[in-house]
Amino acid sequence: KRGFGRCTMQASIDIRNGLLTREEGFALIREYDPQRPEALDYYLKITGQSEEEFYEAMKKNRVPALKNVKLPIIQKRHKNAERILPFPQQLIRKHKKQSIIAKV
Numbered sequence: 256k257r258g259f260g261r262c263t264m265q266a267s268i269d270i271r272n273g274l275l276t277r278e279e280g281f282a283l284i285r286e287y288d289p290q291r292p293e294a295l296d297y298y299l300k301i302t303g304q305s306e307e308e309f310y311e312a313m314k315k316n317r318v319p320a321l322k323n324v325k326l327p328i329i330q331k332r333h334k335n336a337e338r339i340l341p342f343p344q345q346l347i348r349k350h351k352k353q354s355i356i357a358k359v
Contacts, residue, residue: 260288289327293334297341 266280299306340348
């Protein structure tokens with residue numbers, strides 16, 4: 256990560272639009288931005304990288320102000336409510352279901 260996650264982006268928009276206070280935005284950012292994304296497992300699988308190699312590469316590409324800052328990475332407390340698969344996996348699953356139905 257480069258120190259600016261999805262939650263930071265969305266909280267910034269919501270603060271500017273008057274939907275959150277600045278303090279509420281910071282609380283959300285501290286809770287959600289450091290969470291390890293579920294999609295990382297798929298990325299590691301298709302790239303063949305280990306998790307350690309991935310984080311080392313991310314560390315090398317950080318903005319200069321964050322080069323020596325230890326950014327926390329925490330496990331999610333709960334899984335995503337909906338499991339969203341990468342598009343190629345969606346196609347494979349769809350065609351497997353269709354071939355099973357065609358055989359019946």
